[in-house]
Amino acid sequence: MLSLWRKIRRTGRVAEPPPPLPEGERPERAALLGGSVQIRHVDAGSCNGCEIEIGSAFGPVHDGERYGARLVASPRHADALLVTGVVTRNMAEPLRRTFDAVPAPKLVVAVGDCARNCGVFAGAYGVAGAVRDVVPVDVEIHGCPPRPEAIVEGLRKLTGR
Amino acid sequence: MSALGVVGGVVQPVLIVAGSPLLVGLMRQVRARLEGRAGAGVAQPWRDLRKLLRKERITPRGTSEVFRFAPLVLVATTLVVAVVVPFVATESAVDPVADLFAVVALLALGAVALALAGLDTGTAFGGMGASREMTILALVEPTLLVAIFALSVRVGSTNLGAIVSSTLHDPARVISPVSLLAAVALIVVIVAETGRIPVDNPSTHLELTMVHEAMVLEYAGPDLALVELASAMRLSVFLGLLANLFAPWGIATEATPLAVLIGVLALVVKVGVLGGLLAAGEVFVAKLRLFRVPELLAGSSLLALLAVAASFFLA
Amino acid sequence: MNLAATGMAAVVAIGLVTALLAAVVPARSAVVGVGTAVTGAAAVVAGAAALAGGSFSVVLPEVLPLSGVALTLDPLGGLFVAVTGGVAVAAGIYAMSYVDSLDLRTRGVQVALPLFVVAMALVPAAANVSTLLVCWELMALASLVLVVAEHRRGPRVASAGRWYAVMTHLGFVSVLIGLMVFVAHAPDDSFAALREAGGRLSPAVAGVVFVATLAGFTSKAGIVPLHAWLPRAHPEAPSHVSALMSAAMVNLGVYGVVRVGVDLLGGGTAWWWLLVLALGAVSAVYGILQAAMSSDLKRLLGQSTTENMGLVLVGIGAAGLFASSGEHTLAALALTAALLHVVGHAAFKTLLFLAAGSVLHATGSRDLDALGGLRPVMPVTTAAFGLGALAASALPPGTAFVSEWLLLQALIHGLPAGGVAAAIAMPVAVAAVALTAGLAVATFVKAFGVGFLAKPRSGAAADAHESPFTMLAGMGVAAVVCVVLALWPAGVLPAVQAAAGGAAVSGDVTLRLSQATGALSPLLLTLGLLAAVVVVAGVVRAAVARRARREARLWDCGGGPMSARMEYTATSFAEPLQRVFDDVVQPELDVDVSHHQESRYLVQAVEYRRKVPDRIERRLYEPVLNAITAWGGAGRRLASGSVHRYLGYGFYVVCGALILLAVTR
């Protein structure tokens, strides 16, 4: 316990100073949320590269939570879906249902090139399409995988902070 | 019903409703800082609540009015407790309800409403959360009541006003073994009842480790806002109770504006410090396995029994 | 003749006429139902009159040989008569259509119902030992007939009847022995004479009398370890009879303990009451623990009766303990709490059993694992059971909350009063009461949440329908009493205190303890709660954006659809508790894994069986039963069927007798 305390003291704050608020237009409905965005993450068929980056976007260094975004356990609690990967055939219906389970107003963020345009998996036999083909997408985040900074930037478009 | 009681009865619920999301924000902030993060700010829970109130209401198919009314009952029980318990002023607005047993039972009633709502959804997780919550509640009860017993024996009453003012007049009691043992027992109980680590993890995403969260997975929008507000209020009510049972100093004993102001400030400081300590403590421990929790609670009820024994043999 | 006497006369007259009519009239069920309800109403009147101070006593020497029938009604007896009557009113109304539907119309069963009520009403009115014992036995026989009424339904009913018959008669023998020893030290067998002799008994004799009667009376109240018959007989009886047994008959065991221990023997010594307290605490915890594990709705209610009678005995034990150390106000407080709990328990247990009967009537099942989803199809029954569950689980604004609050107050204030014995007993008792209260909450959340809410777990539950009006009316009577007791306990407190023989609580809306500072107002609490609900609902309505409520499918993780088989059952609900109390209940687990023929790494099927046996029963009763069976086996070897052998036995016995005579002469 003491060693943990010493470690906390030694490490201090690791969160980096926040970059300036991203440029670019915000989705209109995001203003309704007033700086608080609860996020449900849906893996629609990703290679898990994106998940690792989402994990570090909410880690101490980038600290996505400081901008008012938070991961939650149920789509009922969520305002936004964070969808990664191409939408496989098996996940198309669950993704639709998850979207349906979110109370309005709701937003969808497509994370990674797969989610945007099927990326490296384009044309594969198990693929139903990009996220856009299944549910309406509000924000897209580039990269394969996207850098955590890019994910945080995308989320800040929702929270506006 | 005295003037002081009325003032307390008005100020306290307002303070608790307004302050408890801030307490949760504070606790998250403390945790974030200890983890090296920046944190979302103390006001974030209020932003969350504001947003949830603006969202759509959802009725899951097949649920009954039990599901719909449970959040109301949950908030209402806590609100009644916030009105009657002497948090800011020593006198209670409704003295015949300000009984320790009644308060404990009221808080249990809120938990029961939520457990029934969990069962009402008919989902596996709802049932699981309800079952676990009720198990913990059943095991917490002996500790809680025996600790109350230890505290009330010397005062000769379970009336909260009486207990608080007697401690106020006799500060030496606070450091007696009875108080210390009972305090430790009560802290364990409060950790269990408010669903904090190591009994439950309020920020878990893993359904299988959930207790409280599992019951509320189906709530959305304003209903969820009520549930979240209620759990924040329960936390501050329990911490306030702990603070005023063992360290009631600063509480208003007369109905002057200055006294009430000092009372408010004292409560805010005490609850804030307790909340900060609780959050800091949580960083150092891991969540217990569900089936190790009874051992923790058994230990605490032993402490409570010792407290009663001490109150008899050391008196 | 005053009101109490008229009332009792009416009870006997109406009850007997109803029984007679039941034997001759073709449309029995309505007649019996109405007759039973009216008998009950008369008993309520008689009891209330006695509580208000109008006691009477009559002696009818011709009716019984030896000492004749003697009846009297003092406040203590009046309370129990009134409670019995109240239960009978609800059960009688309920029986009118319940009986019609379940093929319980046989003559014997119908005759037994009013007789049972009359016998129960006469027990607390008995004023000498012979009357008490005769009424006690009549009550046992009538209820036995009713327990086995549905014997065609299966061997479990017959087995329950056997258990009940044996145990109730062993209890009777125990009471008989105790009272006979007592009477031997008194001029005659009237209670007045016993009361006078009670003070002069040597401690040893008094102890024997008390323990013998305690064993008999507590076996009727379902107190551990003599409870084994209760969770068998109460659920197997038709539901209105279950209500009568569980809400009225068990009380008479409590009555017996108070009458003999406190009244006739005059209080006795501290160890008696420590024994009572311990029995009560163990029964309360053990009973509710069994109920928490149970997945049979009516069995669960039966086990909860053991729990509640345990709580009552905790109160009585505490009262006796305080009285023996001279704390009479505290003793009155504890006794008031105990008797108030008797009244409250009668009300909510009636309601719960009648509601359970309604479920049984609609679905044919009382297995919680097969119920659920009754809320849309049986709204009234669901509401009734919900109210009963709230009343039973010691939560505000419930019925048991008030009496348990009083009980806890008595226990807490008893610590400084009672010396070292109290210093050890009181905290443990508080812990036991608290654990009981906590487990009761879990139990009734399970019973209500699993049994009535969520989705139906079987076809029968899905096709359920609401019960006919008279059944609902019977539940309604009990429900109204529950609500009144919960909100305005002061309404019955004067009566209860008259029975307890001391005023320790005063007040109208607010109950105040007269000795210590302590106050509780259930009405204000409830009003406050309602006001808070209204305020919160109003604020939310004002603050919420005007969006329509949307109905959505349950969140099934995107898969689904979710079926009833994925729901938590009563068994799974109780699983964590069962694990926690593993050492106490010792469940039997049986896991069978069968493998594929080709490879033992491939599992074909897993079968899981779990049973939570009654451990006390296993430890205590099984050896006795085995011994009896062994005896029977030995006896059978003697009876081989050969006439020569039997003649030989006769010869040997005669020879033996002659030798004995020759030696002793």
Ligand code: SF4
């Ligand atoms: S975008 Fe790249 S990292 Fe993300 S799921 Fe697709 S392939 Fe994996």
